[in-house]
Amino acid sequence: MNSIDSLSTMLRKQGFRMTPQRLAILKVLSDAGRHLSPSDVYASASKNIPGLTEATVYRTLEFLARQDVVLAAHIGNGKMVYEMAECDHHHLICRACGNTLQIDHALLQKLYQQLEGASGYRLTTSHLTFFGLCPDCKEGGK
Amino acid sequence: MNSIDSLSTMLRKQGFRMTPQRLAILKVLSDAGRHLSPSDVYASASKNIPGLTEATVYRTLEFLARQDVVLAAHIGNGKMVYEMAECDHHHLICRACGNTLQIDHALLQKLYQQLEGASGYRLTTSHLTFFGLCPDCKEGGK
């Protein structure tokens, strides 16, 4: 698992600035251990960085996702959520009740290899979201 | 492939109203043959329905997606796009140049069965988006 220090060093090496704003946002995500919405991140980070703006939070999340430090995902309500890119995984969400299951990336490894073979692309891990009905809701006949 | 008439009949049977607004939006999507953004849909549909509002377009797209008449997807720029749910497929997008490849759902059939077995969920088809680097861009060493 990458610490904030090693992530910072890596990003600096690539010519990026590690500002207090960026460090605070990274720390919020690192401490959370789950995904957060931009407004969740803003609410927490602005406690440590008075004067932080939401525009900066949005820009920083997008920057960290582009650098693969953070995974972005849509979880079905049209909103983007973010999480530290520590453990590759995907989500399976019940369309009726919203219950969410985490899926290891290992389950998709073969598919990814197959898609690479068929397409010529090199796939990056992304935070996929699958939808379905959970065991409780599919019995209810929705 | 379902015609607008048969989709309308099906929705009416479920107690929904098939208003001129909904028919116009369905027709725009049906004629497009590709995915459209909400503002694309609004621009086209409002030609036929003067007075149509964007609020109605957003609500109708969300309604049609919920009824599985339309597939919604995020294509990497944070925006939602919509397409008739005619041919189950997914997307593979190059993160560098934006080039997009369409992936048949058939390639994911086994994975879906596997996930159903492992989770107890019944998966619905969703419009997944994979990311990677296309053959041209991965050679460029990004």
Added chain:
DNA sequence: CTTGCAATTGCAAGAAGTCGCAATAAGGAA
């Protein structure tokens, strides 16, 4: 320690999308 460059941020304006409520209208029953 100082300086200069260019990346990053704050700010305000604007775009995209959502919500509550009254008015409108789809459609079934009579």
Added chain:
DNA sequence: TTCCTTATTGCGACTTCTTGCAATTGCAAG
């Protein structure tokens, strides 16, 4: 055809998110 119920829409206010630009600041060089 008329009437009534209730789903749906228009509207305006609001929230969420993005953008351009000037000011600020991280950081490498000296």
